[in-house]
Amino acid sequence: GAVVSQHPSRVICKSGTSVKIECRSLDFQATTMFWYRQFPKKSLMLMATSNEGSKATYEQGVEKDKFLINHASLTLSTLTVTSAHPEDSSFYICSARYRGPEATGELFFGEGSRLTVL
Amino acid sequence: AQRVTQPEKLLSVFKGAPVELKCNYSYSGSPELFWYVQYSRQRLQLLLRHISRESIKGFTADLNKGETSFHLKKPFAQEEDSAMYYCALSGGGYQKVTFGTGTKLQVIP
Numbered sequence: 691g692a693v694v695s696q697h698p699s700r701v702i703c704k705s706g707t708s709v710k711i712e713c714r715s716l717d718f719q720a721t722t723m724f725w726y727r728q729f730p731k732k733s734l735m736l737m738a739t740s741n742e743g744s745k746a747t748y749e750q751g752v753e754k755d756k757f758l759i760n761h762a763s764l765t766l767s768t769l770t771v772t773s774a775h776p777e778d779s780s781f782y783i784c785s786a787r788y789r790g791p792e793a794t795g796e797l798f799f800g801e802g803s804r805l806t807v808l
Numbered sequence: 809a810q811r812v813t814q815p816e817k818l819l820s821v822f823k824g825a826p827v828e829l830k831c832n833y834s835y836s837g838s839p840e841l842f843w844y845v846q847y848s849r850q851r852l853q854l855l856l857r858h859i860s861r862e863s864i865k866g867f868t869a870d871l872n873k874g875e876t877s878f879h880l881k882k883p884f885a886q887e888e889d890s891a892m893y894y895c896a897l898s899g900g901g902y903q904k905v906t907f908g909t910g911t912k913l914q915v916i917p
């Protein structure tokens with residue numbers, strides 16, 4: 691099946707620094723990538739939808755200047771948390787979807803990235 | 809606006825008992841509906857989608873447009889079914905995918 695790789699799986703940074711998380715689709719072209727934040731009680735919050743070659747569409751309440759999303763190619767999307775603060779500490783998950791011939795609409799998920807901001 | 813509601817945060821059932829995980833949605837068009845599952849220490853993965861009308865691991869889900877529901881059912885729960893289950897909705901095409909808050913299924917031996 692399709693594989694999505696997310697890196698790094700864990701990152702610890704100091705408050706005020708920026709952190710970049712990568713999401714790669716390894717064996718398919720992801721026309722759309724999504725970034726989610728998973729909270730301690732496991733609920734998934736959609737942060738933004740990213741279609742290749744266009745600007746990401748952010749959900750209400752998500753600061754686009756703080757959470758920079760780039761989807762420069764059909765296999766790579768990045769999330770950069772700028773000037774991170776302790777409240778940004780969370781589990782971030784990316785997912786990818788293929789929309790082409792024989793597409794099923796299924797999302798393929800990365801392993802997630804645990805961000806801890808000190 | 810699209811919305812997915814999973815009213816139960818936790819559902820505990822005994823092994824062999826029937827399971828029904830509830831999901832209701834709100835969407836103005838024709839939705840694509842999915843159930844995703846997250847087993848302990850594993851990534852989220854697709855369980856089933858309404859279009860395929862298939863049974864996966866004994867689970868089925870029927871889209872009821874009148875009640876705007878897509879409940880997940882299994883006649884006899886097994887211990888390995890214990891996991892987090894998420895109902896998800898997409899408008900199709902390049903539309904976003906919205907998840908419910910998830911239901912933790914705990915199957916008691």
